[in-house]
Amino acid sequence: xxxxxxxxxxxxxxxxxxxxxxxxxxxxxxxxxxxxxxxxxxxxxxxxxxxxxxxxxxxxxxxxxxxxxxxxxxxxxxxxxxxxxxxxxxxxxxxxxxxxxxxxxxxxxxxxxxxxxxxxxxxxxxxxxxxxxxx
Amino acid sequence: xxxxxxxxxxxxxxxxxxxxxxxxxxxxxxxxxxxxxxxxxxxxxxxxxxxxxxxxxxxxxxxxxxxxxxxxxxxxxxxxxxxxxxxxxxxxxxxxxxxxxxxxxxxxxxxxxxxxxxxxxxxxxxxxxxxxxxxxxxxxxxxxxxxxxxxxxxxxxxxxxxxxxxxxxxxx
Numbered sequence: 543x544x545x546x547x548x549x550x551x552x553x554x555x556x557x558x559x560x561x562x563x564x565x566x567x568x569x570x571x572x573x574x575x576x577x578x579x580x581x582x583x584x585x586x587x588x589x590x591x592x593x594x595x596x597x598x599x600x601x602x603x604x605x606x607x608x609x610x611x612x613x614x615x616x617x618x619x620x621x622x623x624x625x626x627x628x629x630x631x632x633x634x635x636x637x638x639x640x641x642x643x644x645x646x647x648x649x650x651x652x653x654x655x656x657x658x659x660x661x662x663x664x665x666x667x668x669x670x671x672x673x674x675x676x677x
Numbered sequence: 678x679x680x681x682x683x684x685x686x687x688x689x690x691x692x693x694x695x696x697x698x699x700x701x702x703x704x705x706x707x708x709x710x711x712x713x714x715x716x717x718x719x720x721x722x723x724x725x726x727x728x729x730x731x732x733x734x735x736x737x738x739x740x741x742x743x744x745x746x747x748x749x750x751x752x753x754x755x756x757x758x759x760x761x762x763x764x765x766x767x768x769x770x771x772x773x774x775x776x777x778x779x780x781x782x783x784x785x786x787x788x789x790x791x792x793x794x795x796x797x798x799x800x801x802x803x804x805x806x807x808x809x810x811x812x813x814x815x816x817x818x819x820x821x822x823x824x825x826x827x828x829x830x831x832x833x834x835x836x837x838x839x840x841x842x843x844x845x846x847x848x849x
Binding site for chain 1: 832
């Protein structure tokens with residue numbers, strides 16, 4: 543199969559590969575996968591005091607398109623507010639990477655990963671708020 | 678709609694004897710083979726050929742434990758339920774990580790150990806499916822959602838094992 547230049551660029555030079563501390567209250571982790579192709583994708587965000595994504599990291603085990611989609615998402619969401627990041631659509635990822643129809647599910651996976659990371663962060667913040675004793 | 682069990686005329690169970698199934702398939706496909714149809718009309722030959730391809734497809738789908746289980750669920754009017762288990766995904770992520778690490782290190786020994794362990798896990802999961810499909814009906818039927826993680830893990834394992842074996846081939 544022929545990958546687009548952008549996919550090749552991201553797989554050869556993946557941006558923001560790595561791990562953030564799962565237990566950090568300011569870090570949200572999204573772990574998603576697709577049993578049919580065996581791909582698993584972990585995407586993490588660190589949110590700053592202004593509610594912006596200061597840092598995004600990913601680790602993906604999968605095909606070139608899955609790696610490129612998650613790499614692209616970490617680039618796109620860095621510096622964005624949570625609302626802006628959750629508005630990210632898989633169609634935009636697929637269009638940017640010129641993904642063929644058989645690889646569209648990779649962009650869906652990347653969208654799910656950022657959504658889950660945001661949800662995880664919000665869940666953590668909510669449970670933190672509960673623990674603060676009322677004055 | 679005839680499913681793979683109907684096409685091959687075998688009892689719809691999960692625990693099929695695969696050697697028997699293979700022999701049965703060989704017999705059926707020999708009977709339907711175009712070489713045996715020289716005395717038949719063109720229409721009959723075409724019909725046998727269609728049947729042959731159905732038989733082959735049915736055999737392929739019953740030889741695979743995952744699709745065999747899917748068809749058993751379909752017979753009960755159920756489909757494989759979607760599942761979302763964070764714990765399973767975490768385990769799969771770690772499994773893939775260890776395969777990739779062993780591959781990057783060129784460690785054939787660790788790769789083949791992993792494959793052995795993963796095959797044992799596959800067998801354990803398959804016996805869970807077997808108990809679900811072929812076991813004595815319990816008073817309270819097991820809700821089919823309970824086997825969803827088993828399906829999902831089997832699917833992932835199949836792909837990761839394929840990958841690990843490809844890596845092993847490249848190393849050898």
